[in-house]
Amino acid sequence: MRALPDILLEPVVRAALLEDLGRAGDLTTDATIPPDATTTVRLVARDAGVVAGTDLARLAWTLLDPRIEVRIDRGDGSRVAPGDVIGEATGPARGLLTAERVALNLLGHLSGIATATAELADAVSHTRARVCCTRKTTPGLRALEKHAVRAGGGDNHRFGLDDAVLIKDNHVAVAGGITAAVTRVRAEVGHLVKVECEVDTLDQLRELLEVGADAVLLDNMTPYLLREAVRLVDGRLVTEASGGVDATTIVPIAEAGVDLISVGRLTHSAPVLDIGLDIDPDIGPDAPPAVT
Known part of the structure; x- marks a missing residue:
């Protein structure tokens, strides 16, 4: 590599x-x-x-x-x-x-x-899902730890706050909703910057599909809800699942049809x-x- x-x-x-x-x-x-x-x-x-x-x-x-x-x-x-x-x-x-x-x-x-990373990537190799890391890295070692994720067959999420937009639940709460948050982002950032938004429910997902984004973070959803989310998205957004992911849960999450599965423990808890x-x-x- x-x-x-x-x-x-x-x-x-x-x-x-x-x-x-x-x-x-x-x-x-x-x-x-x-x-x-x-x-x-x-x-x-x-x-x-x-x-x-x-x-x-x-x-x-x-x-x-x-x-x-x-x-x-x-x-x-x-x-x-x-x-x-x-x-x-x-x-x-x-x-x-x-x-x-x-x-x-x-x-x-x-x-x-x-x-x-390899252990989780191998477990879902029969699906379309890719395993990716997060910003939960050791201060000062982020580039190195993200390199290690790639060495294990995983993908990298954003490297910092400045290379992509990820609207989290707290941003949504303070901004006054998904539509308000995404609209403000679109007016602020350049046309080459990707925009992802976190949602917790299918209703929030429907709102995001109306306002538009590049990717959606499906947080702490069950495999059933993830399948419904993938069906609603229908290829219009990159779908990313997160929350509660480990060796015992990753396979049904991947089999729900999401594109990416983000796993913080890859960098903050790997032995x-x-x-x-x-x-x-x-x-x-x-x-x-x-x-x-």
């Missing part, structure tokens, strides 16, 4: 390294590892899942010590089983060990998001994928030790 440019990734990785190094650097590694020691480490999957964040792991090492060379064997979007080698890094041992936690934290977090860092075991009985 298309990688994010390093210029977007470097500030995140640099901040994480600075946080970990603190005021005095890596006291443990600097005291135990000779400055001229070199080694090779491998990123190894402990659990089955989908990989995302390999470029962040690479940058964690190369920003700390440009002499470190990183090779990625299983790039973002790859499915891995326990024991699979994702990649390896070779170079000064101090740099490899000092950046280990930052590399694993970012790689495990994003791979967890990709894995959670980390367990990925370990091992000293290269394939050095052979006659080769020098892994750390020299």
